[in-house]
Every structure is written in structure tokens, then in C-alpha cells.
Amino acid sequence: MQAGSTGSNPKTLTGQCMCGAVSFTVPDDFDYAMNCHCGKCRRTTGSAFKPMGGIARAELVVTRGAGDVFLYGDGTTHDAHCRRCGSLLFSQVRDAEYAHVPLGVLIDAPSIRPTHHIHVASKAPWYEITDDLPQYQEFD
Template sequence: MTGSEISNARILIGECYCRAVRFEVADEFSYAMNCHCSNCRRTTGSAFKPFAGIVRHKLRIVRGGDQRTVFGDDITHDVHCARCGSLLYSHVREGKWAHVAMGALIDAPSIRPSAHIFVGSKAPWHEITDDLPQYRG
């Protein structure tokens, strides 16, 4: 992401728990959802993962690039801090998109989750209490 690509966009800052890794992302997310799949639950240690999707080139690591651990293949994978384990983002959709873990953002994005996905495998102890649409897969 270069300065010219983000000049008109509000920039959000995100970082891991130990603050070793910091990233910038344009506040131009295309979608946001709460994922209840078992992989997202294991990755976050929570009932679901709120994430926001954006084209990959609009996310940039500004500190701690060498402190990242990648789980997955060269195209699609999850990126965590190697020191504290925080999930930061995932590369998805043939590696062209990033799903930013909304909990890693310091700044509030303008987008909010619009649906719950993979509720067919949600944690049995968690009850969804909002009115957002729910999709089994």
C-alpha cells in the first residue's frame, strides 16, 4: 500500500496484544461478519471471530513484520504475532483479500458486522442474541 493508494482513505491502526506487530489498513472494508466456524473459534479462543474483508493491498505492516507467524499455505493463511499469538488477519479468496480480525484494530472501523456465518458449527454454549441474519454455512 503506497501513500497514493491511501491518500483519500481514513487509515486504521491495528496491533497485537504485545504490540510487537502493528499494521495499517484503509477504512474501506467491503464486508464484515461474525464467523462461528470451529477454526475461527480455535484461532481466537472465543465464541466467534468478528472480521472485516478488504482487498489485500490496502493492508500494510508498519512494525514487526519479522515477528509474524503464518499458519497455512503461501496463498491462504492466518497471520499471528509470533510473540503473543494474537490473530491479526487472514489471507483468503485466492490470497487476494485480507480478513482483518476486528479485535486487533485500535481504531473503530466505519463498518459493522452484517451477519453471522457458519452458525451450524457455533459453540453450543454461545447464544446469538442480536437480530443479524444467521447463515448455517
């Protein structure tokens, strides 16, 4: 089955923070995946960009350590971090309808791969994009 398809029983992926206090599951059925180069994603991850997959927020279930999840933002749009180690677990976006899951926090390999780069107008000046994926100056 292709990621993002509507087939039945997709594989379940597990995500976890660095210290292991918080875990979550999400089906391997992401609607999209991309590399975001905006300043917020760079600062949140400490990296040149954030590779992430987008999925309906209701599909992501915190399975361990819900009390250790710290939300940075408001009730609709926020980043969820581990209160103990600070790892970014996911971002709630698009009027709380979607979660953006950093692919690096997944223990299991998702079947989807990023298909494009967004916010390249504000990418880190020291980083050069060397792949052939489409690049978008902003996010439409």
C-alpha cells in the same frame, strides 16, 4: 463516507498485536464485515466467534515487526500471528486476494459493523446469538 464505498481518502486504521511487536495499517474501507462461528475461527480467537472485516489484501500493510509475523497455513491461505505473543493479526483468504481482519485487533474503530453471522451450523453450543442479524448455516 460509508465503509465499503469507493470514495477517496478513507481514514487509516491501525491494528496491533497484544504485545505491540507487530502493527499494520488498513484503510477504513472494508468491503464487508461479518461474525464467523466456524470451529477454526473459534479456536484461533478463543472466543465464540470472530468479528471480522474483509478488504483487498494489497490494502493491508504491516508497518512494524514484519519479522515477527508467523504464518500458519500456506502461501495462499493462512492466518498471520505475532510470533512473540501469538495474537491473530489477519487471515489471508480467497486465493490471497483478501484479508479478513479481526475487528478486535484494530486500535481505531472501523466505520463498518458486522452485517451477518456465518457458519452458525457449527457455532459453539454454549453460545446463543441474540441479535437480529441474518444467520447463514455455512458461507456461500
